[in-house]
Amino acid sequence: MPSVLPEGEPAPADGSLPATALEGVGKRPFGFYVHVPFCTVRCGYCDFNTYTATDLGDGPGASRDTYVDAAIAEVRQARRVLGDVDVPVHTVFFGGGTPTLLPASDLTRLVEAIDAEFGLVEGVEVTTESNPDSVDAAALARLRDGGVNRISFGMQSSVPHVLRVLDRTHDPERVPRVVQWAREAGFEQVSLDLIYGTPGESLADWSASLGAALACGPDHLSAYSLIVEEGTALGRRVRRGEVPGGRGPDDDDLADKYLLADETLQRAGLGWYEVSNWARTPRAACHHNLLYWTGADWWGVGPGAHSHVGGVRWWNVKHPAAYAGRLHRDTSPAHGREVLAEETRRVERVLLETRLRQGLPVEVLHAAGSEALPGLVRRGLVDAGPLAADRVVLSVTGRLLADAVVRELLD
Secondary structure, three states: OEOOOOOOEEOOOOOOOOHHHHOOOOOOOEEEEEEEOEOOOOOOOOOEOOEOHHHHOOOOOOOHHHHHHHHHHHHHHHHHHHOOOOOOEEEEEEEEOOHHHOOHHHHHHHHHHHHHHOOEEEEEEEEEEEOHHHOOHHHHHHHHHOOOOEEEEEEEOOOHHHHHHOOOOOOOOHHHHHHHHHHHHOOOEEEEEEEEOOOOOOHHHHHHHHHHHHHOOOOEEEEEEOOOOOOOHHHHHHHOOOOHHHOOOOHHHHHHHHHHHHHHHHHOOOEEEEOOEEEOOHHHOOHHHHHHHOOOEEEEEOOOOEEEEOOEEEEEOOOHHHHHHHHHOOOOOEEEEEEOOHHHHHHHHHHHHOOEOOOEEHHHOOHHHHHHHHHHHHOOOEOOOOOOOOEEOEOHHHHHOHHHHHHHHHO
8 A cells, every 4th residue: 555645636525436437336346455554663665554653643543443443434435335236245355554463353343344234245355464473373263263264474585684674573483383373273365475686685595485485385475576665764775875785676686586486486386377476276366456457346445545446546545543534524535536537447457467367358459559469479578378369478578577568568
């Protein structure tokens, strides 16, 4: 959840949506994203909308104790905005921040509220992110008993000096323990998140992290290259040359580490389904993220959360106190919105679906994009396999250069 809100037109105070956006609601997959903005400490690389207790103080609406009540109020507001149409919920995703800093009872109370207002489909995917040091066996059991069935642990690395550069505070030896506790609690899907390209991380370090992650037996693994964002503590350290090696991530190093990750994970039985994500089975894929990548509908609950319904995108005010205050006044927390033009939606579809293993239907491309395809195939960037006639599917080399491939498809 980026900390800087985009430009846009003012959002209506009652949160209402254009009639065109409401057409088809309930016929497309629908999910809830719940942003929990609290952290014990802020990691140096993080650019998300997060706050420590020191940042927030004890002002009205800034308390963790009352946060879930405000979030439930937004769920009820979503029900009013979307009207009486049946909108079954396919996915719920708690992100942050660190959602598991809240009591398990708060998170499960939110799941109950979503179910009461909308209804959860059979087999609903309910995910929470978690830091390894923010849960214990008892908390995980309470989460699972309350309907959370998928958990994603922020492992990032197994190498202590890499974790220190990232300002991660957990003990890497705790990761296999929390995964075991999650299994014992009955979690159906366990995912681990890794980051590669941290200054000072060698290829051997990255290989060790991959091995440690796989030793935990995850169903899903995400591996993201480190992006040094302006305005973060890490960004300032890189600018001053205070990180190991004196500089930020190197493109060649990132490429080598991506290729190592793909080879290692596929050999271990996890296949890629999105450029930065691998799953042991199709069911183990993150179906909530697939809503984003395929342009479905979702409602983002929480400060700074983004939503999309029927071609309208909007985003909430950032600060938890401002967010809670608006809901207390029965006003929409939306700060701004954008009604997407058809061409904008097409461009975003090319940007996102090209990153998927299932690929982008060729019919979405304009003439110039279709004409670029043979050249991309000849250069080994796009797969020439059985899907090639109907869909654009990136090769492993194309995944390394996904942004460049998309630019050619859109020229």
